[in-house]
Amino acid sequence: MDFIDFTILAIKIMVVMGALLNAVPILVWVERRGSAFIQDRLGPNRVGPMGLLQPVADVIKFIFKEDPIPCHVHRFLFPIAPLFSLIPASIIFAAIPFGDTLEIWGRTITLQIADIHIGILYVLAVGSLGIYGVLIAGWSSNNKYSILGALRSSSQMISYEIALGASLIGPLLVYGTFSLNEIVHLQAQSWGIFLQPLAFLIFFVSGFAESNRLPFDLPEGEAELVAGFHTEYGSMKFALFFMAEYIHIVTIAALNTTLFWGGWQLIPGMVSLANVLGISTYPHSVGLALLKVAAFTLKTTFFTLIFIWVRWTLPRFRYDQLMMLGWKILIPAAFINIGATAVLLYIGWL
Amino acid sequence: MPYKKTMPSENVLAVILMGVFAALLGILLLGVSAFLGRVKRNPEKLSVYECGVDPTGSARERFSLKFYLIAIFFLVFDIEIIFLYPWALIFRKNLERGGLILFEMMCFLAILVVGYLYIWKKGGLDWK
Numbered sequence: 182m183d184f185i186d187f188t189i190l191a192i193k194i195m196v197v198m199g200a201l202l203n204a205v206p207i208l209v210w211v212e213r214r215g216s217a218f219i220q221d222r223l224g225p226n227r228v229g230p231m232g233l234l235q236p237v238a239d240v241i242k243f244i245f246k247e248d249p250i251p252c253h254v255h256r257f258l259f260p261i262a263p264l265f266s267l268i269p270a271s272i273i274f275a276a277i278p279f280g281d282t283l284e285i286w287g288r289t290i291t292l293q294i295a296d297i298h299i300g301i302l303y304v305l306a307v308g309s310l311g312i313y314g315v316l317i318a319g320w321s322s323n324n325k326y327s328i329l330g331a332l333r334s335s336s337q338m339i340s341y342e343i344a345l346g347a348s349l350i351g352p353l354l355v356y357g358t359f360s361l362n363e364i365v366h367l368q369a370q371s372w373g374i375f376l377q378p379l380a381f382l383i384f385f386v387s388g389f390a391e392s393n394r395l396p397f398d399l400p401e402g403e404a405e406l407v408a409g410f411h412t413e414y415g416s417m418k419f420a421l422f423f424m425a426e427y428i429h430i431v432t433i434a435a436l437n438t439t440l441f442w443g444g445w446q447l448i449p450g451m452v453s454l455a456n457v458l459g460i461s462t463y464p465h466s467v468g469l470a471l472l473k474v475a476a477f478t479l480k481t482t483f484f485t486l487i488f489i490w491v492r493w494t495l496p497r498f499r500y501d502q503l504m505m506l507g508w509k510i511l512i513p514a515a516f517i518n519i520g521a522t523a524v525l526l527y528i529g530w531l
Numbered sequence: 532m533p534y535k536k537t538m539p540s541e542n543v544l545a546v547i548l549m550g551v552f553a554a555l556l557g558i559l560l561l562g563v564s565a566f567l568g569r570v571k572r573n574p575e576k577l578s579v580y581e582c583g584v585d586p587t588g589s590a591r592e593r594f595s596l597k598f599y600l601i602a603i604f605f606l607v608f609d610i611e612i613i614f615l616y617p618w619a620l621i622f623r624k625n626l627e628r629g630g631l632i633l634f635e636m637m638c639f640l641a642i643l644v645v646g647y648l649y650i651w652k653k654g655g656l657d658w659k
Contacts, residue, residue, distance in 0.1 A: 190541075194549050198556075244560075247569045252577045264557045271553035275546050294549060295542035302616070324579050325592065336598050339605040346612045353619040412580055417564030421557055501658035504601075508656040512608070512647070519615065520640060526623060527633050 185288070193294050197274055204485075205427045206236030212489050219493040240420075248416035255321035262321060263414070263421035266314025270425040273307050273432045276300040278362045280445050280474040284465040292445075292474065293362055300361035301349055304436060305342075308391065311429065312338050315393075318422070319410035330409025333500065334393060340507040341390035341397075347515035348383035351522045352376075352440055355531060365444030372443040376531060379518045381441040383511050388433040390507065392426060395492040397503060434484035435477075442480050445473040600655060611643050 214232060217224025226232040250259060277300075280292030297303045312335050319331020355376050356364050364373075374381050390397040406412070411422050438444055447455070455472055498506070525531045579586035618636050625632045650656060 186541075190545055190548065194545070194552055198549070198552055202556075244564050244567055245569065246564070247571060248564050249572065249576055251579070253579050260561065263561070264554060267557045268550055268553045272546055272549045275549045295545035297542050297546075323591075325581070325588075328591075329594070332594055332598050336601045339609075340601060343605060343608045343612060346609065347615075350612070350615050350619045353616065354622050357620060357623040359620060407580070416568055417560050420564075421560065504656070504658040508604075509651070516640065516644065516647075519619075520637070523622065523633055523636065527626060527630055 189288075189290055190294070193292070197279070197294060198271065201271060201274060201428050201431060202424070204431050205424050206240070208427050208430070208485065208489070209236045209239065209423075211486070212492075215486075215489055216493045219490075243417050243420040246416040248418065251413055253323045254413060255323065258317050258321035259413075260418065262314055262318035263418045263425070264314075265317055266311060266425035267421050267428070269307050269310035269314070270428040270432065273304055274428075274435065276303045276361055277432070277435050277439055278365055278444060279435075279477050280470050282465055283467060283470040285467055289465070291362070292470065296360065296362050299359045300364075301353065301359045304361075305346055305349070308345075308432075309338070309342055311391075311425070314422075314425065315410050318414065322410070322413040324413050326407045326412045327410050330406045330412070333406075334410055337390055337397065337503060337507070338393075340504060341387040341511070344383055344507060344511035344515050345387040345391060347512065347519065348380045348387065349440070350515075351380035351518045354519070354522045354526060361439050361444075365439060365446065368443045368446055372446070373441040377441065377518070377522070379514060379521075381437070383515050383518070384440070385437060386506075386511060388437065389488070389491070390503075392429040392433055392488075394426075394430065394488060396495040396498050398497060430488050431481065431485055434488065435481045437484050438477060438480040444480075445477040447473060448476050448479065451476055597658060604650065604655065607646075608643075614639070 210233060213235065214224040214226075224232065225235045228234040228238045250256070275294040276297045278291070278293035278296070283290045283292055315334045315338070316331050319327045319329075319334070322328070352364070352373055353359070355373070356367050358364060358367070389395075411419055414422065451472060455469060458468065458472075522531065581587070615636070618632070622632060622636075
């Protein structure tokens with residue numbers, strides 16, 4: 182690995198982190214304005230045109246807010262708990278390919294930060310590290326609401342993690358590889374959703390539970406637990422939890438795209454667009470690579486918007502309903518999917 | 532397939548770099564906020580938040596045993612599912628050698644399902 186390779190890596194990390202961090206204020210705006218339109222209100226529309234500068238105002242307020250560390254909390258763990266949430270949420274994206282290989286100035290650049298051979302395992306492992314942030318925050322706050330929120334949250338996350346892990350075995354049987362980049366390559370002809378619709382459904386629902394979003398946001402059910410595990414947090418510490426949640430949503434949307442919707446494979450219709458623009462002359466041209474990145478971004482944006490849409494459409498589950506859905510519906514469904522996929526592969530229908 | 536394999540060390544470096552980037556960003560934001568934020572302490576603000584009422588009792592209360600049960604089920608099932616991963620990886624490449632690989636894992640799954648049904652029957656999955 183020479184200096185130029187290292188520079189390329191650094192640029193890729195900068196671009197991806199920049200995109201993730203820029204997604205947060207945009208999503209906050211979309212969430213607030215979108216929820217307002219769904220509920221027939223106007224939403225925040227005073228700061229800037231159409232309220233577009235509202236997230237900037239929010240950030241300024243987050244920075245200048247007082248950030249007290251209460252007397253009763255754990256001195257060391259309380260301030261660093263937000264980092265335990267933010268770091269895993271950010272580094273999952275390292276394994277996700279956001280574009281095809283690109284050839285420029287005689288160099289081949291893979292548009293993926295780390296082409297990990299065990300990509301799926303990495304994603305699952307790092308994804309479950311997010312529990313520590315929640316658990317440490319809840320425990321170190323030394324507050325009844327926080328600790329109850331953290332307990333509920335971790336219990337919910339580990340329950341749905343089984344369904345999540347089991348749902349990925351179906352695609353794994355079909356693709357026969359752990360590497361996310363190879364999985365995207367294998368979806369050139371037909372996207373994974375057509376081979377594994379049930380797995381997609383389970384993965385999609387579990388994704389909501391993993392990111393603690395409505396209808397699975399019991400950890401912070403405000404009617405009963407105030408704000409759940411981050412009750413005692415304020416100012417920038419709260420903002421970091423907030424950022425971690427949104428980055429998590431984007432990451433799960435990107436994983437949905439990668440595993441089931443063809444990743445950076447062009448959306449139907451984009452092929453003719455590439456032909457019209459004259460950039461499809463050879464497979465690794467810059468124009469085609471950018472078009473593939475655009476395809477990936479579009480798909481990911483679509484799933485991210487579904488996350489927001491669902492939040493303002495569905496009511497929250499009761500805790501027993503949540504546990505029932507996870508343990509009695511999703512897990513058996515995932516087992517059925519594994520068995521059915523294996524048998525269908527054996528008799529040669531898949 | 533135009534597909535360049537990268538060395539594992541590069542991947543490790545990339546992941547570490549990304550983690551460091553995220554960590555530095557978080558620390559920077561916390562630092563900026565701690566430095567620029569208004570500081571005006573008072574004992575009410577620093578007490579436990581319990582909806583404005585004086586806090587009663589300790590937060591280290593006993594909690595429902597169900598959470599513990601869920602954690603144990605998680606351990607069992609998660610490990611069982613991890614066992615399925617290597618099988619799923621080599622399944623397709625080994626299909627031409629006959630159905631043994633399918634049969635073996637079906638036995639494993641059957642045992643798993645029996646255990647699962649037992650937990651269900653005993654009411655371990657009910658949340659009352």
